[in-house]
Amino acid sequence: MPVKDYIRERFFxxxxxxxxxxxxxxxxxxxAIEKLGLSKNEIAMVSGIGCSSRISGYxxxxxxxxxxxxxxxxxTGLKLGLPSLNVIVPMxxxxxxxxxxxxxxxxxxxNIEMTAIIMNNRIYGMTGGQYSPLSGYGTxxxxxxxxxxxxxxxxxxxxxxxxxTFVARTTTFHVHQLIDILQQAILHEGFxxxxxxxxxxxxxxxxxxxxxxADMMTHYKxxxxxxxxxxxxxxxxxIERGVFVQKxxxxxxxxxxKIIERAMGRSESTPIS
Amino acid sequence: MAKPKLxxxxxxxxxxxxxxxxxxxxxxxxxxxxxxxxxVVARAKDCIxxxxxxxxxxxxxxxxxxx
Numbered sequence: 395m396p397v398k399d400y401i402r403e404r405f406f407x408x409x410x411x412x413x414x415x416x417x418x419x420x421x422x423x424x425x426a427i428e429k430l431g432l433s434k435n436e437i438a439m440v441s442g443i444g445c446s447s448r449i450s451g452y453x454x455x456x457x458x459x460x461x462x463x464x465x466x467x468x469x470t471g472l473k474l475g476l477p478s479l480n481v482i483v484p485m486x487x488x489x490x491x492x493x494x495x496x497x498x499x500x501x502x503x504x505n506i507e508m509t510a511i512i513m514n515n516r517i518y519g520m521t522g523g524q525y526s527p528l529s530g531y532g533t534x535x536x537x538x539x540x541x542x543x544x545x546x547x548x549x550x551x552x553x554x555x556x557x558x559t560f561v562a563r564t565t566t567f568h569v570h571q572l573i574d575i576l577q578q579a580i581l582h583e584g585f586x587x588x589x590x591x592x593x594x595x596x597x598x599x600x601x602x603x604x605x606x607x608a609d610m611m612t613h614y615k616x617x618x619x620x621x622x623x624x625x626x627x628x629x630x631x632x633i634e635r636g637v638f639v640q641k642x643x644x645x646x647x648x649x650x651x652k653i654i655e656r657a658m659g660r661s662e663s664t665p666i667s
Numbered sequence: 668m669a670k671p672k673l674x675x676x677x678x679x680x681x682x683x684x685x686x687x688x689x690x691x692x693x694x695x696x697x698x699x700x701x702x703x704x705x706x707v708v709a710r711a712k713d714c715i716x717x718x719x720x721x722x723x724x725x726x727x728x729x730x731x732x733x734x
Contacts, residue, residue, distance in 0.1 A: 397727055406682055407726060413686030417725025425722070567692075569722040595686075607725075608691030 400424045400434065402454050409448060411519075413607025415566040415592030416446050419484070419513050422569055424453070426576035438479045440469040442494060445520045446486035446513040446592075455482075463493030466501040469508055477647040480580060481508035487528040488518050491547055495527075502556035502585050506646035509579045509586045510558075512549055515594035523597030534601040549589040550638050559584035561639040565591040565614035568635065575637065584645055591618070591633075671716040674732040676708045682728035689720035689729055 401424065410417050427437065437455040441447035442465035450457040456479070460468040469483045490498050490512045501510070517535060518524040525535035530546035553561045560582040562575045572590060579586035593599060593610035604610050619625045621636040676697075685704035690696075698720060699709040706729065708714075718731045 397730075401727065407684065407728075410725065412684035412725075413688060414725050417727070418688075418723055421722060421724060421727055424727075566723070569719070573722075606691075607686050608688050611688065611692070611723075 395428060397421075397424050397428075400427065400454055401452055405452055408452055410445060411594075411596040413593065413595045413610075414445070414519075415515060415590070415594070415607075415611075416449060416513055418566040418569065419446075419511065419572070419590050419592055420449050420452060422572040423449075423482075423484075423511070423576055426573045426580065429573065430577055430580060432480060432580075436478075436480050437482060438469075438472055438476075439482045439484065440465050440472060441484050442486075442489040443520075444486035444489045444518070445515075445594075446484055447489060449484045449513075463489055463495075464497060465489065466494060466497040466508075466510065470501060470504075470506055473506055473508055474647060474650060477507075477651075482511065482580065483508055484511045484513060486518075486526075487512060487514045487516060487549075488526040491549070491552070492527045499552070499556040502553055502558040502587065504646045505557060505559055505584045505643050507583055507585065509576075509582075509588065511576070511579075512587065512589045513592045514549065514589055515592045515598055516546075517594050517598040517601075519594050519597050523601060529598075533598075536597070536601070549587070550634075553587040553589075554639055557585075557643075558587045559639065559641050559643050560586035560637070562587070562635075562637045563589040563591070563633070564635045565611070565618055566593060567611040567614040568618075571635065578637065578640070582640065584641075584643055672734040673711065673714045673716055674734050676711065676714070676720075677730040677732055678706055678708070679726075679728045680705050682726045684726055684728075686725065688723050688725065692719055692723060694719070 439450045440458045441450040443462035516529045523536035525542045528546045533542045564571045595607040618635045619632040621634045690698045695713040697714045701707045
């Protein structure tokens with residue numbers, strides 16, 4: 395199916411700024427879904443608030459645009475109600491890890507089958523460039539005009555510690571890897587986290603003098619390396635990309651079904667007198 | 668496998684925002700910006716149909732059609 399069959403063309407051109415990485419994530423996500431051969435009716439996309447979360451308005455799947463940080467909570471309810479759906483939850487760095495930090499770690503801990511995509515542009519773009527929990531020490535933001543003193547989360551380490559059973563990271567520069575990782579994440583039977591480094595040339599790029607969108611993507615090319623590469627040993631400052639964790643654990647909806655079965659069995663054997 | 672042969676680049680000028688990502692990463696410098704800051708095909712003959720422009724376009728505005 396051509397790309398235009400997966401989108402709501404009437405809302406294009408989209409609202410994202412010129413060169414915004416979120417558009418590349420949308421592009422890659424559509425291609426991943428096309429390659430998997432999923433029908434539009436099998437997919438539900440649940441998003442919260444922020445630039446990244448607007449992605450759910452542009453795709454022609456079942457979509458829910460919910461409240462800030464709570465996309466995973468809505469998605470958990472949806473998945474438990476209709477476990478056959480492929481649930482995809484695109485979030486921004488602030489949405490996922492500041493406002494929705496608790497929902498995020500607990501969804502990971504439960505291992506409920508869904509795909510959390512963290513589109514990490516290291517800033518709150520929609521509201522004017524405030525620093526986020528992923529901006530990092532020493533960066534500039536509208537609310538940190540003398541540089542940011544907050545340290546950032548490592549999304550991969552955080553997700554692994556919280557118990558996610560599929561954890562990967564890539565960038566908008568590495569589009570082939572992005573498409574491949576998104577396919578693996580969607581197929582994974584458990585909670586999948588995909589961190590995508592996504593450029594915000596308007597706020598993060600401008601505040602930190604990183605140049606154009608293409609310059610920021612070149613930076614991703616230069617500053618990242620495949621997991622366990624020789625380059626990483628020589629330069630520990632490089633950011634690793636690839637699939638960090640992929641393991642099998644009991645999945646939440648399936649475990650819940652077992653509980654229902656157990657409870658039904660018990661009530662039948664011990665009727666209320 | 669035979670080399671893919673270019674039919675044409677289909678560019679949606681209403682969607683293109685002129686960010687220049689396709690131009691910056693085209694391995695054969697096929698694309699350019701015009702005076703209206705929209706992408707145009709300057710050297711179609713050099714295109715190797717790698718589709719990197721299409722995959723990296725944040726605006727879904729370019730498609731590489733092959734024969």
